[in-house]
Each structure stands twice: as C-alpha cells, then as structure tokens.
Amino acid sequence: MSTSTSTLVTGQKANVQLRERRSPLASFGLHATLVVASVVAVFPVLWVLLTSLKPAKYATTTDFVRETTFENYTRLIGDTPFLTWFGNSLLIAGLSTVIGVFVSATTGYAISRFRFPGKRGLMWTLLITQMFPVAVLIVPIYNIMAKLGLLNQPMGLVITYLTISVPFCAWMMKGFFDGIPQEIDESGQVDGLTPFGTFWRLILPLAKPGIAVTAFYSFITAWGEVAYASAFLVGDENMTLAGGLQKFVNQYSSQWGPMAAASVLIAIPAGVVFVFAQKHLVSGMTAGATKG
Amino acid sequence: MAAADTGRPVATAAGGDTPARGRSRATGRETTTGTAPGKAPGRLRRSFSTHWYAWTMVAPVVVVIGVIIGYPLVRGVYLSLTNANERNVERSIGVNQLPATYEFVGLDNYKDALTGDQFLATLGWTVLWTVACVSITFALGLALANILNRKIAGRAFYRMLLVLPWAVPGFVSVFAWRFLYNQDNGLLNKLLAGGGIDAVPWLNDPTWAKFAVISVNVWLGIPFMMVALLGGLQSIPGELYEAAEMDGASPWQRFRHITMPGLRPVSTTVVLLSTIWTFNMFPVIFLLTRGGPGEATQILVTQAYKFSFEISPRDFAQSSTWGVLILVLLMLFAAVYRRVLRKQGDVW
Numbered sequence: 001m002s003t004s005t006s007t008l009v010t011g012q013k014a015n016v017q018l019r020e021r022r023s024p025l026a027s028f029g030l031h032a033t034l035v036v037a038s039v040v041a042v043f044p045v046l047w048v049l050l051t052s053l054k055p056a057k058y059a060t061t062t063d064f065v066r067e068t069t070f071e072n073y074t075r076l077i078g079d080t081p082f083l084t085w086f087g088n089s090l091l092i093a094g095l096s097t098v099i100g101v102f103v104s105a106t107t108g109y110a111i112s113r114f115r116f117p118g119k120r121g122l123m124w125t126l127l128i129t130q131m132f133p134v135a136v137l138i139v140p141i142y143n144i145m146a147k148l149g150l151l152n153q154p155m156g157l158v159i160t161y162l163t164i165s166v167p168f169c170a171w172m173m174k175g176f177f178d179g180i181p182q183e184i185d186e187s188g189q190v191d192g193l194t195p196f197g198t199f200w201r202l203i204l205p206l207a208k209p210g211i212a213v214t215a216f217y218s219f220i221t222a223w224g225e226v227a228y229a230s231a232f233l234v235g236d237e238n239m240t241l242a243g244g245l246q247k248f249v250n251q252y253s254s255q256w257g258p259m260a261a262a263s264v265l266i267a268i269p270a271g272v273v274f275v276f277a278q279k280h281l282v283s284g285m286t287a288g289a290t291k292g
Numbered sequence: 293m294a295a296a297d298t299g300r301p302v303a304t305a306a307g308g309d310t311p312a313r314g315r316s317r318a319t320g321r322e323t324t325t326g327t328a329p330g331k332a333p334g335r336l337r338r339s340f341s342t343h344w345y346a347w348t349m350v351a352p353v354v355v356v357i358g359v360i361i362g363y364p365l366v367r368g369v370y371l372s373l374t375n376a377n378e379r380n381v382e383r384s385i386g387v388n389q390l391p392a393t394y395e396f397v398g399l400d401n402y403k404d405a406l407t408g409d410q411f412l413a414t415l416g417w418t419v420l421w422t423v424a425c426v427s428i429t430f431a432l433g434l435a436l437a438n439i440l441n442r443k444i445a446g447r448a449f450y451r452m453l454l455v456l457p458w459a460v461p462g463f464v465s466v467f468a469w470r471f472l473y474n475q476d477n478g479l480l481n482k483l484l485a486g487g488g489i490d491a492v493p494w495l496n497d498p499t500w501a502k503f504a505v506i507s508v509n510v511w512l513g514i515p516f517m518m519v520a521l522l523g524g525l526q527s528i529p530g531e532l533y534e535a536a537e538m539d540g541a542s543p544w545q546r547f548r549h550i551t552m553p554g555l556r557p558v559s560t561t562v563v564l565l566s567t568i569w570t571f572n573m574f575p576v577i578f579l580l581t582r583g584g585p586g587e588a589t590q591i592l593v594t595q596a597y598k599f600s601f602e603i604s605p606r607d608f609a610q611s612s613t614w615g616v617l618i619l620v621l622l623m624l625f626a627a628v629y630r631r632v633l634r635k636q637g638d639v640w
Contacts, residue, residue: 030439030442031444031445034440034444034446034450037432037436037454038454041453041454041511041515042453042456044468044469044471044472045457045460045464045465047471048464048467048468048471062479062483062486103352103353104353106349106352107349107350109349110346110347110350114346116343116346117343118347122353122354125357126353128623128626129361131568131572131618131619131623131626132619133574133592133593133596133615133618133619137360137364137368137615138601139364139368139371140363140365140367140368141360141364143367144360144364159356160360163356163361166353166356170353194345195345223461224461224464226462226578227574227575227597231601242461242463245463245467256471259471266461266463267464270460270461271459273459274459278452278455281455
C-alpha cells in the first residue's frame with residue numbers, strides 16, 4: 001500500500017509539469033502509476049477468483065493457477081442453500097433498485113424544478129438522514145418491522161434500504177435534472193402535458209445517465225448490505241447472501257475455497273450492473289456531485 | 293389552470309436563490325418566507341392546489357423517511373433517556389406477554405458515556421480513522437483523477453479497472469482482504485516469508501489491525517472519490533489552463549490556482565459526504581475485525597451495535613445513547629464545516 005502511495009504522488013507531480021507535451025519518461029511514469037494502481041484495485045478480487053478455481057486443498061497456495069476445477073462451485077451449490085439466498089438477494093436488491101430509482105427521480109425532479117413549501121426542509125432532511133448511524137436505528141426499525149409484520153419479509157428490507165440509498169440518490173438526481181434545460185419542461189406544458197407527463201415522457205428519458213448511476217448505487221447498496229440483513233432475516237430460507245454468508249464464515253471458517261466461490265458468484269450480478277452503468281458513471285456523478 | 297402557475301420553472305429562480313443563500317443568511321431566509329405557506333386556511337388551500345403535484349412527487353420519500361427514520365430516531369432518543377435493556381423491555385416468553393419495566397433515568401446515560409473512558413477512547417480512534425481514511429482517499433483519488441483526466445492511451449480501460457472495487461459488494465471485498473491478511477495462510481505473509489520477513493499479524497495486533505482496516509477502507513473509497521473528482525475536473529474549462537500557460541504559470545501554479553478552486557464545489561461535497569460515511573462505516577470494521585483485537589478497531593457505530601446485539605444482556609439504552617451522540621457529533625461537524633466554507637466565501 002505504502003509503496004503505491006509514493007508512486008502515485010511522484011507520478012502526479014511529473015505529469016502536471018508536462019501538460020501538453022509529454023516526454024517519454026513522463027508517459028512511462030503515468031502508465032506505471034496507473035498500472036500499479038489498477039493492480040492494487042483488481043488484485044484482491046482477482047485472487048479470490050483464482051482461489052475459487054483451485055481445488056480446496058490448494059486454496060492457500062501462492063500459485064496463480066493449479067489444477068483448475070469447479071468443485072468449489074458444485075459443493076457450494078449442492079451443500080448450502082446458496083441458490084435460495086442468492087434468489088432472495090436478487091429479489092430484494094432488484095426491488096430496492098426499481099423503487100429507489102423511481103422515488104429518487106420524482107423527488108429529485110420536484111426539488112430541482114418546483115418551489116414549494118417545505119423544500120429546504122426536505123433538502124436538509126435528505127442530507128441529515130445520511131448521518132444516522134445504523135446502530136441507533138436498527139433496534140427501533142426492527143420493532144416497527146415486527147409490528148407491521150414485515151420481519152423476515154423481503155419488503156421489510158426493501159423499505160429499509162430505500163432509506164439508505166434514496167437520500168443520496170435524490171440529491172444526485174436533482175443535480176442531474178438541474179442540468180436539463182427548463183425550455184424542455186416549458187415545451188411540454190405548451191403541448192398540454194401535465195407536470196407528471198412532462199417528467200415521465202420528456203425529462204426522464206433525458207436523464208438516463210443519472211438514472212444509471214442511481215440504479216448502480218441503489219443496487220450495490222442493497223446487494224452488499226450486512227447489518228440490517230443479518231438482524232432482520234432469520235432462517236435459512238429467508239436469508240440474503242450477506243446474512244447467509246456470515247453463517248457460512250462462522251461454520252467453515254477455514255474453508256477458503258467454497259467461500260471464494262461464493263464471493264465470485266455474489267460479485268457477478270454486481271459486475272453486470274456495473275458494466276451497464278460504468279460508462280455513465282462519470283457524467284452522472286458530476287452533475288450530482290457538483291450541484292449536490 | 294393551477295398547473296400553469298406552479299409549473300413556473302424554477303431553475304432560474306433557484307439559480308438566483310442558491311448563491312444568495314450562500315452569501316448572506318438573511319437573503320436565504322427572505323426567500324424561504326416568501327414561499328412559505330400562509331397561516332390563513334384560504335391561503336393554505338390555495339397553496340395546496342398550487343403545490344399538490346410537487347408534494348405528490350416527494351410524498352413517498354417523506355413518508356418512508358418519516359416512518360423509518362423519524363420514528364426510530366424519536367424512539368432512539370427516548371431509549372437513551374431510559375435504562376432499557378434486554379431484561380426489562382416489552383417481550384414475550386412463550387405465550388406470556390411481559391410489559392416493559394424500564395425506567396426513565398434522565399441524562400444519566402449521557403453522563404456515563406461522556407465521563408467514562410470507553411466512549412472517549414472509541415471516539416478518539418473513530419476520529420483518527422475518519423481523518424486518515426478521508427485524507428488518504430482524497431489525496432489518492434485526486435492524483436488518479438488528475439492522471440485519468442489527461443489524454444492517455446487506454447484511459448477507459450484503466451478507469452474501469454480502478455472503479456472495480458466500488459462494484460464489488462462490500463462483504464466480498466472484505467472477505468478478499470481477510471484472505472490476503474490471514475496470518476498463517478494469507479498471501480501477504482507468504483510473500484513476506486518469500487522475502488525472509490516474519491509473518492505480520494495483520495488482524496491480530498492492535499496497531500497492524502488499525503493499519504489494515506484503514507487500508508481496506510481507502511481501497512474501497514478511492515473509486516467513489518476518483519469518479520467524483522474526475523467529473524469535477526472535466527467540468528473545468530480548458531481555456532483557463534491555456535490562458536494560464538500563456539501567462540507563464542508553472543504547473544504547480546496552474547494546479548493551485550485553477551484546478552483546486554475549480555474542484556471546490558465537488559470536493560467540498562465529497563469530503564463532507566465521505567466524512568459522514570466513514571465515521572459511520574459499519575461493514576468494513578464489523579466484517580474485517582469485528583472491532584478486535586480486543587476493542588482496538590472498534591469505532592462508535594460498531595460499538596453501539598455491539599451494545600444492542602452482541603453483549604448479554606443487550607443494552608439498548610447505552611446503544612441508543614451512543615447513536616444519538618454520533619448523530620450530534622456529525623451534525624455539529626456539518627454545521628461547522630458549512631460555516632467555515634461560507635466564511636471563505638463559498639457558495640455551498
């Protein structure tokens with residue numbers, strides 16, 4: 001870690017110096033920095049992938065590839081309710097994403113376009129909501145969910161995840177809508193569209209990059225959440241991957257092979273969402289971050 | 293139609309409104325009162341008919357936040373003023389429903405927390421953890437964003453690789469790191485052994501464990517920081533750099549006087565957000581070390597979680613007290629942060 005740090009710093013100095021006309025040495029420095037940083041970024045995940053393909057007895061060897069096999073995967077799927085957990089996670093994360101994107105988009109649009117009483121209060125609330133520690137909320141939310149009968153139900157977790165992702169996403173969407181010219185809204189109204197119609201038919205399609213980022217963020221948040229998931233869901237058939245794997249870790253703490261296989265399978269849906277979202281990530285975030 | 297009236301596009305108004313709010317508080321207030329609903333019922337009704345669809349659009353969020361955050365918050369504050377724990381809250385044993393027997397104890401919990409060693413020690417580490425994580429993440433994120441903002445072969449490819457840690461679910465990457473850090477079988481120690489260096493107890497020694505959790509969090513946090521700053525860099529007009537170059541500004545001067553101010557809107561926001569997130573970063577600590585060894589890496593949030601879920605009897609009152617203190621600290625931080633920015637003439 002520390003070596004890569006120093007490389008980064010020197011690399012950056014070098015390239016600032018030679019902005020347009022870059023010497024071969026500076027080019028080399030830039031590429032070297034990026035390569036080191038990329039390796040650090042990718043390696044831990046890649047290592048898990050490689051480990052999952054080794055036979056369990058070789059899991060902790062330093063060889064990159066050794067007798068490639070899928071036995072870890074078959075064992076995982078055969079011996080544990082992995083697929084059930086996976087399905088639960090997919091359902092919960094999918095619902096959180098769809099509802100989260102829709103709700104953040106409407107909220108973001110409202111605070112971007114309209115002035116209404118309570119707007120500033122709402123904007124502050126959205127910021128402050130992000131400060132709420134899980135620990136102070138988890139017990140009371142648990143009680144509410146118990147009263148509403150949503151404990152051990154996917155919907156309970158979906159609602160909880162909305163409170164985590166929507167405040168940030170709504171800010172981001174607001175920034176994004178701020179960048180879409182007013183004239184488009186006006187033309188919609190001239191054509192007789194209701195405000196909802198304008199939003200739905202004209203603005204939303206233009207906000208695709210923002211939506212991509214919001215969807216990515218909501219999905220990742222829900223897919224990887226641990227604290228609520230392990231507190232609210234009990235019983236093998238209801239758990240999500242996060243909760244299930246916690247159990248798994250405790251049970252087979254030394255079984256790195258199957259754990260690695262599980263990690264790879266978990267990372268795949270997130271990776272798919274990422275591939276769809278990634279080209280919009282920078283433009284979408286910009287709008288959100290600058291205006292947010 | 294009422295719609296035409298409220299449909300009044302507000303971006304222009306909001307555009308004028310935002311800087312004004314930044315410069316002086318009074319102007320901001322004026323704007324607010326200008327749009328606030330009147331007290332007379334007639335005005336209220338008119339206000340409703342004008343704003344109903346704006347309200348409809350935000351209603352789901354308000355309801356969800358109100359129920360899922362508002363009530364728990366009130367409840368949490370209330371619990372922090374009692375001596376509630378697992379043995380005296382309302383609970384059912386078999387068919388018997390036992391009523392709650394906990395009592396109101398006023399501010400005793402706060403007094404205990406603020407005068408005891410545990411809270412302050414944990415707070416000290418939490419602050420160190422937050423400052424270290426945010427500053428390192430910001431510095432590295434900024435460096436990488438600057439490089440990626442140049443014309444460089446394979447830029448999109450590098451960017452995708454560098455953003456990858458963000459796309460991997462937290463518990464998977466934490467697992468990956470635990471695997472690398474493992475004292476007996478982890479790759480890091482095997483590599484060190486290859487170089488003749490003794491195994492490092494990455495997660496079993498208090499100091500190394502602190503180093504380890506900070507590294508992992510930096511690793512996790514860089515993609516967000518980098519993407520946000522890269523977006524910020526791309527929004528700085530290139531002409532500024534050209535003009536500065538014409539005037540003979542050195543690279544450092546260009547960075548100092550164009551890049552840094554240009555990034556300000558983005559960086560102030562991401563620093564605020566990542567400070568808040570890092571302060572409350574539950575999963576990294578919880579999954580990597582469970583706060584251990586001992587309580588060495590326990591931050592406020594994980595400790596509060598431990599109070600209400602892992603100790604016996606589960607101590608809800610103390611957990612809530614810590615939670616409320618976390619919230620108060622963060623709100624104070626946000627308020628001070630904004631004030632400092634405003635003093636420096638910032639718009640935000």
